[in-house]
Every structure is written in structure tokens, then in C-alpha cells.
Amino acid sequence: MRVSGTLSVYIGRRFLLDFLLLMTLFIFLIFMFDTVELLRRAASKPNISFATVVGMSLLKLPHLGQEIFPFAVLFGGMASFWRLTRSNELVITRAAGVSAWQFMFPVLVAAFILGVIQVGFINHFASATLTRYELLEARHLKGNGSLLALSGSGLWLRQSNETGQSVVHAGQVTQQGQDVSLSDVVVFMYSGTDTFSGRVNAQKADLEDGFWRMTNAWVYQPDHSPVFQKEHWLETDLTLNKIQDSFAPPETMSFWALPGFIKQLEKAGFSAIRHRLHWHTLLAAPFLMCAMVLIAATFTLRQSRRGATTFVIAGGVMSGFLLYFFSDVVFALGLSDSIPVALAAWTPSGVATLLGLAMLLHLEDG
Numbered sequence: 001m002r003v004s005g006t007l008s009v010y011i012g013r014r015f016l017l018d019f020l021l022l023m024t025l026f027i028f029l030i031f032m033f034d035t036v037e038l039l040r041r042a043a044s045k046p047n048i049s050f051a052t053v054v055g056m057s058l059l060k061l062p063h064l065g066q067e068i069f070p071f072a073v074l075f076g077g078m079a080s081f082w083r084l085t086r087s088n089e090l091v092i093t094r095a096a097g098v099s100a101w102q103f104m105f106p107v108l109v110a111a112f113i114l115g116v117i118q119v120g121f122i123n124h125f126a127s128a129t130l131t132r133y134e135l136l137e138a139r140h141l142k143g144n145g146s147l148l149a150l151s152g153s154g155l156w157l158r159q160s161n162e163t164g165q166s167v168v169h170a171g172q173v174t175q176q177g178q179d180v181s182l183s184d185v186v187v188f189m190y191s192g193t194d195t196f197s198g199r200v201n202a203q204k205a206d207l208e209d210g211f212w213r214m215t216n217a218w219v220y221q222p223d224h225s226p227v228f229q230k231e232h233w234l235e236t237d238l239t240l241n242k243i244q245d246s247f248a249p250p251e252t253m254s255f256w257a258l259p260g261f262i263k264q265l266e267k268a269g270f271s272a273i274r275h276r277l278h279w280h281t282l283l284a285a286p287f288l289m290c291a292m293v294l295i296a297a298t299f300t301l302r303q304s305r306r307g308a309t310t311f312v313i314a315g316g317v318m319s320g321f322l323l324y325f326f327s328d329v330v331f332a333l334g335l336s337d338s339i340p341v342a343l344a345a346w347t348p349s350g351v352a353t354l355l356g357l358a359m360l361l362h363l364e365d366g
Helices: 005-040 051-067 071-084 088-094 100-141 240-247 258-267 273-300 309-335 342-363
Strands: 155-160 164-176 179-191 193-205 210-220 228-236
Touching: 005 051, 005 071, 005 100, 051 071, 051 100, 071 088, 071 309, 088 100, 100 273, 100 342, 164 193, 164 258, 179 210, 193 228, 240 273, 258 273, 273 309, 273 342, 309 342
Parallel strands: none
Antiparallel strands: 155 164, 164 179, 179 193, 193 210, 210 228
């Protein structure tokens, strides 16, 4: 039996209204907690005003909203199916010969469209606001003038030239405008990709146009005595933009800009695993939204027979928690290159879809 357009629009509208209501509630709660956290961090910074803190929280809000998007779809689907079940509207619809798969179809379509909107439009806006937020955070809360950052063991860079590759390590890094200066520098040089050809220790290295100008450098080569040079020039293909971009989180880049940036990053010799994982995760987002609808249906379609409201709430919260935990574990495996990046990004939505389909087949046709 074919579902009428009026019924499809009615079910889809109910789902969208519940989704928007819950999304608004979640965003309001996140905004309050994030503002309180920023106020705590800014307590020791006397030059930061309350308006600045609120503005930073608003800039970060679109990015945080993306994080809870799947859970808003999950609970929105549960709320809409629960209401339709409690009011016996789904019972009447089933009595008319409409299966659960048929009246779920408009909700699945709406969830998929929401996923497309998130990836294609909201993500572009969120990445721009997050970039602005991180600049303000670096300036006001971290005391840095840029996003150029250090890991716990210092700055690590990889560069290449016509003769081979080099790995640059610096204990400290400073940036003033377009000038980058490294301190306590060690450069490991390789012929080709893995043949060690020498090392350079320098007190300081300044980035020039196509070169590192190294001061008070000791040059070490196999089977040769160390040579001290007051000034040593090392060819490099690095620029300030490449160095900054290598530290830019993939969340600060939109879905449309990531593919081109990944190619540039890999061409420059940097690792792009994190950026590839983020791009594939965004690509899988619409299917993850559909999976959330399937999971929501398993807890609500047979509610009159299988338990009380507590079962629905507990089941939804537990499902969301398990999915979040499972996604983090899989993403960590992807970042460590233990499993392929595409597999790490698509596994959460694939597993959630299969589980939802299995449960629904058991409830409806089993």
C-alpha cells in the first residue's frame, strides 16, 4: 500500500518540530555550560570582558551544535514516534495497512536532508566561526598571537627538497607578523626517504624565502668531523601558511575546502590522516542521521507492549552513550593508522544502521 502524501508530510513535520525543539534546548544548555567554562578560564585574565567571553561562546556554538546534531535527531525521532504511538495514530495507520517501514520513510528522508544541510551549509558557517574563536582564544586565553602551536616535545616539521627530506625539531617557536623564528633547532637530513645523510644543530633558525637561515650551527655528516658555521643556509619548501595550516584543526575547514587542502598538505609532506578522517566523517553524516532514526524507532514503535517511559529514555540515552564511545574508539584507531581512515569514519554509521535494521526486522517481521 502506498502512503499518502498528506500522511507523509504530517509525520515528517512532527519529526522536524520535535528535532528543532530538542536542538534548541541542547544548544541553550551547551551555550550556558560553555560560557561558564570560558568565564572560569578568563577569571585570571583581567583584560577580558564579559561581552568578549559571551562572543567567544557564540562563535564556538555552531561547532558544538554539530557535535550534538545526531543526538538531536535520535531524541527527536524517539519523541515523535513516542507521541504518535501514545496517541494511537500509528496503531490506526497500521490498521489501514501501512507498515512501519512506510511511515518511517518520510522521517528517514527528513533526517537525510538534515544531514546534507549540516554538511553542506552549517559546517561551512561553523568552520568559519570556529577559526575566529580559536584566534580569540589564542590571543586572550593562551597569550599567543597566532595558531602556531607546540606539542609537549616541541615543534616538529617535515620538509623536502630536490636532494631528499628533512625533519626539523625546535624547542621554541616565535612568530611576529610574517616572520617565524625557531630556537634550539635540530635538523635530521635524509637522502631519498630513509637514508640518513647528516644533522644540523643550531641555536636559532629564521624562515626566509625558500631557506632556513641558521645561526651558530654545527653540521654533522657521516665519516666527517663536525663543522661549526656562524651562519648556515638550509633549503626548504615551507612557508608560514604551510606551517600554520599544518596545525589548523580540520574542524576549522569546511567540507568543500578539505579535499583541496588535503592534497596540498600531503604534497608539502605533512600527514593528513586527521583531515581525511574528518572529511569522511562529514561525508557519512547524512547516513548517520538515518541510522539514528532507525535506532529511535526500535525503542518507541512497540512501546505500548514493551514497557514504560523509563525504557524509552534509558534506551535512548544508553544508545547515544554507546555510539559516542564506540565512535571515539574507532576514530582513535583511524588516527593511529591502525585501520583505514574511510573504515574508521564510516563504521559508526554502518554499525548503527545494521543494528537498527536488525532490531526493526525482529520487531516487525520476527
